[in-house]
Amino acid sequence: MAEVVVLLDLWVSPFGQRCRIALAEKGVAYEYKEEYKEEDWTNKSPLLLQSNPVHKKVPVLIHDGKPVCESLIIVQYIYEVWSDGAPLLPADPYARAQARFWGDFVDKKIYECGTRLWKLKGEAQQEAKKELIEILKLLQAELGDKKYFGGDAFGYVDIALVPFCAWFYTYKACGGLSVEAEVPKLAAWGRRCMERESVAKTLYDPLKVYEFVCHLKKKYGIE
Amino acid sequence: MDQQPPIPPSDLKLLGSWADSHTHRVQLALKLKGLPFQYQEEDPLRPSAALLLHNPVYENLPVLLHRGCPVLHSTIILHFLDDTWPLHRLLLPSDPFDRATARFWSHFADDKLAPAVAAVFSSAGDGQRAAVDQVHQNLKLLERELGDGGAFAGRRFFGGDEIGFLDIVLGCGSYWLAVFEEVMEVKLVDPEAFPRFHAWLRDFEDQTEVKETIPAIDKLLEYARAVRQMMLGGGAAAAAAGGDNAATN
Numbered sequence A: 001m002a003e004v005v006v007l008l009d010l011w012v013s014p015f016g017q018r019c020r021i022a023l024a025e026k027g028v029a030y031e032y033k034e035e036y037k038e039e040d041w042t043n044k045s046p047l048l049l050q051s052n053p054v055h056k057k058v059p060v061l062i063h064d065g066k067p068v069c070e071s072l073i074i075v076q077y078i079y080e081v082w083s084d085g086a087p088l089l090p091a092d093p094y095a096r097a098q099a100r101f102w103g104d105f106v107d108k109k110i111y112e113c114g115t116r117l118w119k120l121k122g123e124a125q126q127e128a129k130k131e132l133i134e135i136l137k138l139l140q141a142e143l144g145d146k147k148y149f150g151g152d153a154f155g156y157v158d159i160a161l162v163p164f165c166a167w168f169y170t171y172k173a174c175g176g177l178s179v180e181a182e183v184p185k186l187a188a189w190g191r192r193c194m195e196r197e198s199v200a201k202t203l204y205d206p207l208k209v210y211e212f213v214c215h216l217k218k219k220y221g222i223e
Numbered sequence B: 001m002d003q004q005p006p007i008p009p010s011d012l013k014l015l016g017s018w019a020d021s022h023t024h025r026v027q028l029a030l031k032l033k034g035l036p037f038q039y040q041e042e043d044p045l046r047p048s049a050a051l052l053l054h055n056p057v058y059e060n061l062p063v064l065l066h067r068g069c070p071v072l073h074s075t076i077i078l079h080f081l082d083d084t085w086p087l088h089r090l091l092l093p094s095d096p097f098d099r100a101t102a103r104f105w106s107h108f109a110d111d112k113l114a115p116a117v118a119a120v121f122s123s124a125g126d127g128q129r130a131a132v133d134q135v136h137q138n139l140k141l142l143e144r145e146l147g148d149g150g151a152f153a154g155r156r157f158f159g160g161d162e163i164g165f166l167d168i169v170l171g172c173g174s175y176w177l178a179v180f181e182e183v184m185e186v187k188l189v190d191p192e193a194f195p196r197f198h199a200w201l202r203d204f205e206d207q208t209e210v211k212e213t214i215p216a217i218d219k220l221l222e223y224a225r226a227v228r229q230m231m232l233g234g235g236a237a238a239a240a241a242g243g244d245n246a247a248t249n
Helices: A014-025 A046-051 A071-081 A093-119 A122-143 A156-175 A184-194 A206-219 B021-032 B049-054 B074-084 B096-122 B125-146 B165-184 B195-205 B208-213 B217-234 B236-248
Strands: A005-009 A031-034 A060-063 A066-069 B012-016 B038-041 B063-066 B069-072
Touching: A005 A014, A005 A046, A014 A071, A014 A156, A046 A060, A060 A071, A066 A071, A066 B096, A071 A093, A071 A156, A071 B096, A093 A122, A093 A156, A093 A206, A093 B069, A093 B074, A122 A156, A122 A184, A156 A184, A156 A206, B012 B021, B012 B049, B021 B074, B021 B165, B021 B208, B049 B063, B063 B074, B069 B074, B074 B165, B096 B125, B096 B165, B096 B217, B125 B165, B125 B195, B165 B195, B165 B217, B195 B208
Parallel strands: A005 A031, B012 B038
Antiparallel strands: A005 A060, A060 A066, B012 B063, B063 B069
């Protein structure tokens, strides 16, 4: 019997993109459903409210009617269910623990700090810029000279972080943070990831992301 | 069935703090899996050189050292224990959907419930009433999942017949509810409002390994009172004294 896989998502969401990349890596066919029609954040479909009653947020993966919520939990689920082929995490338990640590680090730090960078002005923005540079430097140090965070294999930490590459232009345009200048090895890693079909087909043009952010800022009267 | 060789106690060392619920999670997990370990008490306010070396990013507890290599964050440590010792009692469920559900509610515990409980402790007046309300909202969600149609319907524990990953995560920390109820004189876990959660917590705390792990309630009360006094301006010495007394008794 064919499996039914549905992803409730928002086109620009880096969290949703993690799931799309994982599904593409695994070659899983799914139905994509866009939420928040016309960028009305209150316009949540009944399916979303029913599938994620606790947080009422995307992304949500619905597999044969059963919902899985939160992007990194969804990514782990995808790899555990469709377990043929390349694994998400390294085989060694200690390396796995490290991958989980850095995935969690990306999750806790990047979006929150990045949002402050494009949203705020003056001293608060400068503070966010400083913090984000430190965060990116830590990640660059963890990457080292490896091809991917997982070594030769594209994996968990890569998937957690790569959607934010489409936001680098916004960080520069809004906050004066040049990822290329501050963390060139990380920027190079981003370009390597873009050579993967799953990533290239999922991430949007950074200019489109910037347009979205500008539109948001106007909408909320931030300037 | 393959047997894994006995583990030398020196292979595992836990850096923790006696009143830290995340430390208790790891201690309980190690006990449930029957893994011997060394323990080093740390002062969260005065991190040791070892802690700073092994956890430079967050400088927090607990840290599990396996043959000298650090594993950080209690939930990651629990995953690590299952990955490394899969033939010892498994903490996480094996079904991918059950694992996703356990991970979701574990994240909820740390991201929503724990901060709400902490807010009860650190606030007063209207702020505290709002914090108590938030705790109730969160407990309602868990109560629902334990009921008919919920993810854990009909189960004695979140892990099933035995305690598992989510029980450890939720349970080690839920004792603060009773402590704060007494210290703050608020009602958090009303057995009438949350009968299933209340029953689960009682059964969890009745487990032998849990009783061996969680400090005596009077020590926790003493500690909480001292910290509360400090927050209200009693000074750091009061909190330190409370902590030291409770730790060494």
